[in-house]
Amino acid sequence: MHACILVRTLPGKVETTLNDIKKIENVVKAFPVYGRYDIVTFIEAPNFESIFKTSGKINGIKGVKSTETAVEG
DSSP states (O other): OEEEEEEEEOTTOHHHHHHHHHTSTTEEEEEEOSSSOSEEEEEEOSSHHHHHHHHHHHHTSTTEEEEEEEEEO
């Protein structure tokens, strides 16, 4: 399964948050963007539970303000 996680960070935390996201299992790629969100993250996982866990790990990173996850079934 594939998912895209859109991340909003606290001011000045894009670079450190991006580096932390890239270290998480199931993250295929992540990069900064401009606009409503600060980072776009693409993940590949075997099931919804793994996507949920990966999303939770990203939400737990210091510097993450909020996320929005879109899953491709």
